Amino acid sequence: MSKLTATVQSGDWKNEKHVPVIKAPESAKKDESFLVTVVVGEEIAHPNTFEHYIKWIKLYFKPESGKFPIEIATVSFDAHGEAGVFTDYCADVMLKIQESGELMAMSYCNIHGLWENSISITCE
Amino acid sequence: MSKLTATVQSGDWKNEKHVPVIKAPESAKKDESFLVTVVVGEEIAHPNTFEHYIKWIKLYFKPESGKFPIEIATVSFDAHGEAGVFTDYCADVMLKIQESGELMAMSYCNIHGLWENSISITCE
Amino acid sequence: MSKLTATVQSGDWKNEKHVPVIKAPESAKKDESFLVTVVVGEEIAHPNTFEHYIKWIKLYFKPESGKFPIEIATVSFDAHGEAGVFTDYCADVMLKIQESGELMAMSYCNIHGLWENSISITCE
Amino acid sequence: MSKLTATVQSGDWKNEKHVPVIKAPESAKKDESFLVTVVVGEEIAHPNTFEHYIKWIKLYFKPESGKFPIEIATVSFDAHGEAGVFTDYCADVMLKIQESGELMAMSYCNIHGLWENSISITCE
Ligand SMILES: [Fe+3]
Ligand SMILES: [Fe+3]
Numbered sequence: 001m002s003k004l005t006a007t008v009q010s011g012d013w014k015n016e017k018h019v020p021v022i023k024a025p026e027s028a029k030k031d032e033s034f035l036v037t038v039v040v041g042e043e044i045a046h047p048n049t050f051e052h053y054i055k056w057i058k059l060y061f062k063p064e065s066g067k068f069p070i071e072i073a074t075v076s077f078d079a080h081g082e083a084g085v086f087t088d089y090c091a092d093v094m095l096k097i098q099e100s101g102e103l104m105a106m107s108y109c110n111i112h113g114l115w116e117n118s119i120s121i122t123c124e
Numbered sequence: 125m126s127k128l129t130a131t132v133q134s135g136d137w138k139n140e141k142h143v144p145v146i147k148a149p150e151s152a153k154k155d156e157s158f159l160v161t162v163v164v165g166e167e168i169a170h171p172n173t174f175e176h177y178i179k180w181i182k183l184y185f186k187p188e189s190g191k192f193p194i195e196i197a198t199v200s201f202d203a204h205g206e207a208g209v210f211t212d213y214c215a216d217v218m219l220k221i222q223e224s225g226e227l228m229a230m231s232y233c234n235i236h237g238l239w240e241n242s243i244s245i246t247c248e
Numbered sequence: 249m250s251k252l253t254a255t256v257q258s259g260d261w262k263n264e265k266h267v268p269v270i271k272a273p274e275s276a277k278k279d280e281s282f283l284v285t286v287v288v289g290e291e292i293a294h295p296n297t298f299e300h301y302i303k304w305i306k307l308y309f310k311p312e313s314g315k316f317p318i319e320i321a322t323v324s325f326d327a328h329g330e331a332g333v334f335t336d337y338c339a340d341v342m343l344k345i346q347e348s349g350e351l352m353a354m355s356y357c358n359i360h361g362l363w364e365n366s367i368s369i370t371c372e
Numbered sequence: 373m374s375k376l377t378a379t380v381q382s383g384d385w386k387n388e389k390h391v392p393v394i395k396a397p398e399s400a401k402k403d404e405s406f407l408v409t410v411v412v413g414e415e416i417a418h419p420n421t422f423e424h425y426i427k428w429i430k431l432y433f434k435p436e437s438g439k440f441p442i443e444i445a446t447v448s449f450d451a452h453g454e455a456g457v458f459t460d461y462c463a464d465v466m467l468k469i470q471e472s473g474e475l476m477a478m479s480y481c482n483i484h485g486l487w488e489n490s491i492s493i494t495c496e
């Protein structure tokens with residue numbers, strides 16, 4: 001079997017415009033909402049044209065006691081110039097967790113495929 | 125034909141927990157990114173359980189020179205308590221416009237159906 | 249308030265290429281899976297280019313005893329010519345119901361906005 | 373970095389109910405639409421309850437001359453018993469390709485995470 005996951009790329013977001021970046025506090029209080037920002041192309045902007053765009057970013061959380069990621073939110077960037085409207089590849093969401101774990105993101109470029117990244121977060 | 129749109133509800137968000145609220149500046153500069161927040165249940169919280177939840181909010185823009193709405197972003201709230209993880213029904217996105225128009229939102233509750241709202245924005 | 253639903257169009261699908269068509273049996277047995285096809289542009293093909301495409305079709309069911317539509321499935325057509333790959337605007341899904349009602353569909357064209365249609369189905 | 377892709381599972385679909393199965397012809401004519409079925413749990417049914425369900429299947433195509441997968445379609449299964457409505461975890465879509473490659477699928481269970489599979493297809 002040829003693996004889809006074998007095509008998923010990662011890299012240093014300061015040099016690679018496709019990597020999804022996750023911004024969150026280093027620690028969060030149990031059951032208290034905190035802000036998470038997901039962004040693609042913050043340092044080096046990714047194109048947003050009809051032919052080449054970032055389509056979505058998905059955010060997951062893998063609790064340290066579990067093996068599987070939980071899907072938290074999907075942000076789909078739907079406008080690529082229709083009537084001159086564009087979105088930035090950036091979104092803020094709020095979430096609550098009950099244990100420490102990993103925030104993980106995946107993003108998709110219609111030309112350059114799937115990209116991933118992750119950060120740790122401690123739950124107090 | 126029985127119309128799906130005939131089932132879509134709206135209302136005063138201060139009294140009705142399902143209405144999607146759109147927060148944006150009253151005016152935005154042409155081609156300069158501005159922040160738009162979409163939120164359901166800010167004043168009166170909507171449940172987030174496996175059986176009853178807000179599934180998504182979609183944001184559209186209808187330019188005043190056009191007849192049709194342009195889909196800007198879709199935010200899907202995917203966690204409803206798996207491993208104690210919950211999202212708030214709230215997201216921030218950034219967008220650019222080139223003319224005045226209406227920001228329009230639709231949201232979906234798995235029990236109470238589709239809801240809509242809109243605000244005007246002036247492009248300078 | 250300017251209404252998003254006021255922009256949603258419908259029409260005769262034999263003359264209008266945007267209307268989502270729902271194909272299902274006239275009646276279905278309680279709790280037995282049946283096939284539903286949703287399709288846009290069967291009679292008159294809709295373009296599928298980077299600049300102009302059908303983005304998604306959503307299928308809902310409104311039971312006759314209820315007021316609100318239940319989201320059944322969302323099919324997103326994601327390829328518009330990348331590496332010469334195209335989807336038709338057509339999908340089959342299988343579902344079970346427990347009472348008679350209306351199958352309702354909404355579709356979105358990135359240039360011509362939102363469209364709707366519905367058919368009745370009897371549950372035996 | 374802890375990798376999301378490291379959590380993605382695969383397996384023999386006859387023994388493992390989460391694996392997305394892709395059904396397509398072994399070969400397809402260039403630019404002629406062919407049917408692709410994606411299904412989870414065909415041999416061993418996966419639960420569909422409010423607490424435990426398959427949320428989506430994504431279908432990709434990686435042309436043999438390219439490195440990156442192209443997103444073809446996303447099918448989201450949205451009903452998990454609301455008013456007694458359930459979908460099967462199965463969908464048919466139609467697509468056209470211009471060269472041989474791999475059809476790849478990913479699926480998500482809200483409890484058991486991400487799963488993948490692939491098959492080869494020859495373009496004549
Ligand atoms: Fe790219
Ligand atoms: Fe509700």
Ligand SMILES: [Fe+3]
Nearest residue numbers: 266357359360
């Ligand atoms: Fe169109």
Ligand SMILES: [Fe+3]
Nearest residue numbers: 424481483484
């Ligand atoms: Fe499962």
